[in-house]
Amino acid sequence: MSNPQTEIWDIYDVNKKVTGRTMIRDDFHMKPGEYHLSVLGVVKRTDGRFLITKRDEKKRWAPGHWETSGGACVAGETSYDAVLREVKEESGLDVTGCPHKLSLTYRRDNPDEGDNYFVDVYLFVKDFNEDEVKLQEEETCDFKLATFEEIKAIGEEGKFLHYNSIKKVFEDTI
Template structure:
């Protein structure tokens, strides 16, 4: 059960400050890290706008008061020790004084490769993990993909359009899904992919895939197993938050409309989706 946010429980440091991580409520991107004292935290809670203590200027700093780029609080949380705060916000403009969307703008960054588990021909983990983009899967080596058919109460399926800068199938329509990360089982992977791509939470809908298949392309090292899930639950497009780096559009479509979309421009995994839906009723 959630408790009301109580300033008295916040543990300020010896300078009377507590760090506050500000995160975009819609995109989940971290916007900035700033500090609050007791007074600025009280103002934040009262106004529903982020207010900080400027350590350099030694004064209160209501974000947006000068620039107009206010940050409207949607939710605030304290960590387990109550010595750090997370503020989820909807912002009116850039978060950084330099005019960038976030203060974390990749000016100093190190990225680790995305790791995947290697499976054998019997779909058993081999115990090996490899970098997904740098490793060429050989004969008898496979990775795991998951796809999610998300059906609303009216029987329509959620479909998204791939970003135009994608190296493969840019601008094509598809259903949510992607590769399983190292250490993930199939269901954990589909929950994460759906959450990342659409913002929808299916973690409480545990079920088995309705259809699975295997692909082997030794020439390209493109060997994989695919699990297709079918989740039926009430949701609307207002509940969907697209991951902008992955998709540029979203809509709800009947299977007939998806068929028409496929006839106009190849709908990714169309035949497999049809087989999955047919497998459920056979």
């Protein structure tokens, strides 16, 4: 895992092409048309339940909210490699070689914050036992295997990050 203080991210253009320029993690001074790239990994078991994790209560943004594993791509990293790394870091699950697909990509423009980004959302199918889940300290504090209906209810309460942007992935099949 990279040191967050020295983590470097590529800057992308509006067409999601690498510009050749970089930024330091969380140093949001992006101009209109500049973006960084993040990923989310939705892990589905063949019984139809999804792995969701709860953000640590000490996180500065959205503590205690539910989510799927994810994070930013570091400079030179593909979104696929980043999602494999993030799922492994945050949940302990290795989804390398599992049936998967890039389910969707969305873009957020936040000019007032200088934080514009793309998010690649991958869907993986992996059967695993609950004792295989190893949460990343200071990132996640709990997990559950949830049905789409349970995730939808959490999303409607406003307690599931990115829910409105990714809800169709939970209905997707590989």
